[in-house]
Amino acid sequence: MILTSTARREFGLINPKFQANPILGLSDRMTVKIDFDETDFKSAKYWAELTLEKFTLGGYVMLKSSKKCRHAVFDRYVSWEENLSIIAWVAVLSKSVPLLRYLAMQCIKMSSALRVSPKGDKPSPRIVYRFGCQDHAVKDFLEFRQLIKQIYRSL
Amino acid sequence: MPKTKRKSKTISPKTRWAIKAFVNQGYSANKIQKKLQKQGLGIQRKKLLSEVRKIKGKKPKANRQKYTPKKYRRRVTPKPRRPFYSGKHIAVYQYAKTWRHPKPYSARFEFYGNGKYLAKAYIRVLRGIVPRFEDPFVECSARDFLNDPYKYGEKGVWIDKPEISS
Numbered sequence: 001m002i003l004t005s006t007a008r009r010e011f012g013l014i015n016p017k018f019q020a021n022p023i024l025g026l027s028d029r030m031t032v033k034i035d036f037d038e039t040d041f042k043s044a045k046y047w048a049e050l051t052l053e054k055f056t057l058g059g060y061v062m063l064k065s066s067k068k069c070r071h072a073v074f075d076r077y078v079s080w081e082e083n084l085s086i087i088a089w090v091a092v093l094s095k096s097v098p099l100l101r102y103l104a105m106q107c108i109k110m111s112s113a114l115r116v117s118p119k120g121d122k123p124s125p126r127i128v129y130r131f132g133c134q135d136h137a138v139k140d141f142l143e144f145r146q147l148i149k150q151i152y153r154s155l
Numbered sequence: 156m157p158k159t160k161r162k163s164k165t166i167s168p169k170t171r172w173a174i175k176a177f178v179n180q181g182y183s184a185n186k187i188q189k190k191l192q193k194q195g196l197g198i199q200r201k202k203l204l205s206e207v208r209k210i211k212g213k214k215p216k217a218n219r220q221k222y223t224p225k226k227y228r229r230r231v232t233p234k235p236r237r238p239f240y241s242g243k244h245i246a247v248y249q250y251a252k253t254w255r256h257p258k259p260y261s262a263r264f265e266f267y268g269n270g271k272y273l274a275k276a277y278i279r280v281l282r283g284i285v286p287r288f289e290d291p292f293v294e295c296s297a298r299d300f301l302n303d304p305y306k307y308g309e310k311g312v313w314i315d316k317p318e319i320s321s
Contacts, residue, residue, distance in 0.1 A: 022249035022280065022313045027265055028242050109292060111265070113246045120315065144243045151245075151274045155281070 024148050027113035031137040032057060032074040032086050035114065037098035044070040045129065047094050052132065055086055059132025061142070063114075063125035071114050071125055075138045083112060116148045124149065166206060170196045174203065178210045244294065245273050251285035253311035262286040264308070268297035276300050285311035 034051070036044040041064075048060050051074070058075035065071055078086070084107065091099040106112045118124050127142075166174075173196060177187040184200075184207055191197050198206075208215070216222070223231045248263035262285050266276050276297035286293045286308045293307045300307055 022247045024277070025246035025248065027244040027246040030242060109263070111244065113244075140241070140243070144241070147270050147273070148245055151270070151277055154274060155278070 021117075023115055023119050024117035024152055025113045025115045026141065026144055026148060027109075027111045029080040029083065029111050030077045031112070031141055032076070032078055032083055033112045033114050033141075034072045034074075034087055034090055035099065035102045036070040036072065036096070037102070038068050039070060039096065040068065041070065041128070043094075044072065047090055048072040048074075049131070050093075051086060051090055054089070055082075057086075058136065059130070059134050059138060061127055061131075061134065061138050062129040064128045065115060065125040066122045070128075073114070073138055073141050075133050075136050077137050080110075087112070116145050117152045124152075166198055166202060167196070170198060171206065174206050175210055178207055241267075243267070245277070245297075247277060247280050249313045250316055251291075251311050251313050253285060253288065253309055255309070256288040259314055259317045260288055260291060262291045262313075263293070264300075265292070265294040266297040266300060267294075272297035272301060279304055280308075281313075283310055283312060284308040285313060 032051075032055075034048070036047065039047075041062075044062065048062060051057065051072075052060055055074075055078075056076070057078075060072050060074045063071040063073070074086075084103070087099070087103050087106065090096075091103050114125070116124060170191065173191060173194065174187060177190060182190070184204055187207070188197070188200060188203055191203070220228055220231055244265040244267045246263060246265050248261070250259040251262040252259045264276075264280055264286060266273055268276070279301060284304045284307075295307050
């Protein structure tokens with residue numbers, strides 16, 4: 001279990017040498033990662049499944065990052081251009097402003113990133129739903145996420 | 156208690172020559188070991204067996220894991236290593252400020268490398284290295300960052316999201 005920053009501060013687990021903990025995330029260009037902000041589980045699942053069918057992405061894993069935020073990570077590796085096209089398709093069709101903002105940020109940074117560590121009072125994202133094949137990008141994503149969690153825990 | 160002579164880690168040329176001679180004569184490994192011990196040239200059995208195999212030109216035993224008891228299998232199995240560059244980066248981001256630029260700005264490091272270097276780079280970042288205001292998005296190898304952190308950033312502090320009041 002990873003404690004939130006507030007809890008870590010309360011228990012005296014944050015090293016006083018460090019002023020504030022920057023957020024740790026996972027970033028790459030070949031995995032399709034969608035950040036559904038201000039979306040409930042039902043809608044996030046609907047859009048994830050629609051994307052899965054349309055682009056034949058194999059499978060996906062859904063993570064809950066906070067009360068109304070979900071992350072979806074898809075299993076098929078794609079090129080950066082296709083990755084952007086998929087996120088843009090979902091953003092435009094779902095008319096989701098936070099997702100359009102997320103897409104814009106990914107374009108600026110030239111890679112798509114998702115949070116792994118806790119952020120303020122929000123805990124680290126946890127898996128809530130899996131569907132379809134999980135052997136390729138999802139597997140690598142979860143392995144790398146575990147590595148980042150280990151780094152965070154070791155402090 | 157009588158002092159036992161400590162066996163050396165490497166095989167001496169004399170011992171090697173003796174083993175070769177005994178193998179050519181067709182002696183078994185047990186017999187060779189006894190003969191070597193008599194001459195004061197005793198070596199570890201494991202090393203003797205591998206030397207005998209080398210002289211006979213035999214390949215190392217296949218399926219080593221299969222013949223190892225389950226509880227020791229982890230020692231024998233080679234640990235799969237993560238490739239140095241897997242395409243995945245670790246993103247370290249938050250707002251930052253420096254003495255040169257006291258107004259908070261969004262800053263981000265993206266490191267790639269293996270776990271050891273990534274962990275060390277993150278700890279180095281926590282100790283007060285932030286990307287420069289002029290170049291707030293930095294992407295580099297964790298090992299390069301550790302070699303010269305001030306090439307990629309400068310001294311500063313990471314701060315929580317500033318509250319914007321209008």
